[in-house]
Amino acid sequence: MRGVVFNIQRFTLHDGPGIRTTVFLKGCPLRCVWCHNPEAMSPEPETSSTGQPFGALMTADEVLAVIAKDRRYYDNSGGGVTFSGGEPLFQFKFTLELAERAKAAGLHVAIDTAGFAPQRHYEQILPYVDLFLYDIKADSGELHRALTGVSNDLILRNLDALMTYGARVRLRCPLVPGVNDHADHLRFIAGLAARYPALDGIDLMPFHNLAAGKWHAVNKTWTLGEVASATTADQARWLDFLRAAGCTNATIG
C-alpha cells in the first residue's frame, strides 16, 4: 500500500516518550488558524510558490525501512514511532497498516491526532497504538468551529470512547494568547483532567508565530495577523491557573 508522506523526522524528542521517528502524513479535515504545517492540509503532493515539493507517495515498506534504521535508539531510550500530520487517520488504511506492522515489529507506536475521524477508525487502530497524543483546541463548539472549521462534538465523543476502552491518552492543547487561552478554556481542560483521571498527562503547546511564511508559500491566507508568540509569562499563567483548578498533571509541551 502507498500513502502520501511529507516528512519523516528522525531523533524527535517531543512526540511521545524516548527517542522517536515521527512520520508526517498529508491530509487533514481541520483548518486550524494557527496550523504550523499548512503544507499538510491537502492530501495530495503539492509544490510551494518557491518550488519546494511537499509530499511524496511512499510504500509502507519504504516508510518502515526508514523507521527501522533507529531501532537501537528506540530500544535504549524507551522510544518508538509517532504517526503525525496533518491528521494521520485521514489516510486511514495506510496508517493502519503502518501501525500494525510497527507494533508487530515490537515498536512503541504513538498517534498524534486531532480526534476528528470516525469512531470506528479509532476502534480499529487501537490494538496497535500505545499512546494517543490527542488535541483539545477550544472549549465551545462554536469557538472550535471558528478556529478549526469543525465543531468539537465528534472530538469529545472520540475522546470519551478512547478513555472508555482504556486507551493511553495524553492531551495536547495548543494555546494562542488572546485567541483560546481564556479562563473558560483552561477550566474546560481542567474539567477533562478531572473527568478522566487515567489521562497520561496534559501538554500545553504554546503558540509561536513562525508559520505565517509557510501559509503564504502554499497559497493560503494567514488570518492571525500580528498575534504574538506565547511568552514565558503566558505559560506560567496557564500552569498556575490549571494547578489552582486542581489539574496537577499539566506541563508545557
Ligand code: SF4
Ligand atoms: S489538526 Fe493539525 S495539521 Fe490539521 S489543520 Fe489543525 S494544526 Fe494543522
